Amino acid sequence: MTERKKIFNIIAPIYGLFYGYQxxxxxxxxxxxxxxxxxxxxxxxxxxxxxxxxxxxxxxELGLAVTGVEPAEKMLEIAEKKTANKNIKLLQADALQGxxxxxxSFELVIASxxxxxxxxxxxxxxxxxxxxxAQKRVIIYDYNQNRSLLTTVVEWLEGGDYFRxxxxxxxxxxxxxxxxxxxDVDTRAAWYICTPDKI
Numbered sequence: 565m566t567e568r569k570k571i572f573n574i575i576a577p578i579y580g581l582f583y584g585y586q587x588x589x590x591x592x593x594x595x596x597x598x599x600x601x602x603x604x605x606x607x608x609x610x611x612x613x614x615x616x617x618x619x620x621x622x623x624x625e626l627g628l629a630v631t632g633v634e635p636a637e638k639m640l641e642i643a644e645k646k647t648a649n650k651n652i653k654l655l656q657a658d659a660l661q662g663x664x665x666x667x668x669s670f671e672l673v674i675a676s677x678x679x680x681x682x683x684x685x686x687x688x689x690x691x692x693x694x695x696x697x698a699q700k701r702v703i704i705y706d707y708n709q710n711r712s713l714l715t716t717v718v719e720w721l722e723g724g725d726y727f728r729x730x731x732x733x734x735x736x737x738x739x740x741x742x743x744x745x746x747x748d749v750d751t752r753a754a755w756y757i758c759t760p761d762k763i
Contacts, residue, residue, distance in 0.1 A: 568681070569635050569658075576638035579616050583646050586618035590676075593749040594622060600747050601757055603628065606672040606701075612659050612694060613678035617643030617652065619705075624650045631670070633657040659693045660686055666697075673698040676705040680729040684736065687729070691740040695760040704737065708746070708754040 572579075594603055603609075604626050611620050614632030616639055624630045624647070634640045635658035643654055657664055659675075660682075673694045679687050694702045709730050729736075733756060737744045741758035748754045 566635075572636035573638040576616070576636060576642055579639065580642040580646070583616050583618050583642070586616075587621055589750075590619050590622045591625075593753075593755075594626070597747055597749050597755070601703075601755060603672070608670045609672040609674060610663075610665070610670040610694075610697060612663070612673060612675040612690070614643060614654070615639050615676075617647040617654070619674070619676050620652045620654070621647050621650055624652050628672075631655070633659070633663065659690050663693050663697055668699045669697045671699045672701050672703070674703040674705060677707075679704050679706050679733075680726045682729075683725050684728060684732075687725075687736060688739060691737060691758070695740055695758070695762075698760050700760075700763065702741065702758040702760060704733070704756040704758065705749075706733070706754065706756065707752055708748055710748075710752045712752060 603623065606628060608629045609623050611623065611630065611632040614620050614634045617632060620630050620632040620643065631653040632643060633655050634643065635656065637656060640654055640656055655664065675690065675694060679690060682690060707730050711730065734744050734746060737756055737758055742761045743759040745757040746754050747757065
């Protein structure tokens with residue numbers, strides 16, 4: 565078991581407490597920016613690193629066929645309980661080890677607050693794997709360059725690669741994708757809307 569997976573298994577109950585808050589936040593952003601990017605234009609979506617399933621639930625309510633993958637078993641257990649009455653497929657899988665899907669399996673592939681916690685070489689693997697299984701678009705939903713003191717301290721303590729990510733996000737994504745469009749959807753969050761090279 566990787567160190568990251570162990571950590572997320574430990575903190576899963578805390579994430580579970582924020583499920584309702586996350587769900588409302590995702591729903592507000594999708595509604596507010598639907599003229600910039602319309603999620604309902606897609607039929608199928610894969611949520612990579614779905615955590616406790618908040619984004620999966622919102623996307624399912626929009627009428628999309630939703631699949632969520634998550635490497636941490638405890639996160640997945642909470643997601644299964646929280647989304648039990650919804651038509652959502654949940655699987656244990658890690659994009660860095662390869663997703664268990666054929667090429668072009670989903671019209672849209674999204675990862676929410678996953679990329680910033682990875683090292684650059686891992687992010688490139690993540691983007692490549694998301695691109696492989698995406699037919700039309702990939703969205704990296706993550707931090708933008710507007711840092712808060714709290715986020716800066718927390719990310720520094722976690723020892724991830726947050727600081728490089730927010731400096732080089734678009735440049736890194738363009739190593740894999742043919743186009744990246746950025747929409748700031750919150751004070752400190754953006755949708756990096758990526759077009760796979762094959763399109």
